[in-house]
Amino acid sequence: MDDISIIITLILFILLGTVSLIAAITNAEWYFGTDGVQFFIRWLGRKKTRIFYAVLGSLLIAAGICGIIYY
Numbered sequence: 001m002d003d004i005s006i007i008i009t010l011i012l013f014i015l016l017g018t019v020s021l022i023a024a025i026t027n028a029e030w031y032f033g034t035d036g037v038q039f040f041i042r043w044l045g046r047k048k049t050r051i052f053y054a055v056l057g058s059l060l061i062a063a064g065i066c067g068i069i070y071y
Contacts, residue, residue: 007043017060024054 023031027050031037040049 006071007068010064010071013060013064013067017057017062017064020053020057020059020060024050024057 019031022028027046031053032041032049033044037049037053040052044052
């Protein structure tokens with residue numbers, strides 16, 4: 001991979017993590033109403049699914065920031 005595609009991938013991690021984190025915090029129906037998330041809601045319940053997506057979003061943001069810093 002060349003330099004620009006790595007940076008774009010890391011920025012995408014940050015953006016997707018931000019969307020996931022904001023959706024989890026605000027309990028966004030447009031996010032938690034999708035079929036993919038409904039699987040986790042049936043499995044874990046709504047509250048635990050929100051926590052899962054908040055942690056996932058935070059990890060994506062952290063990975064993107066660390067990747068940019070140490071790249």
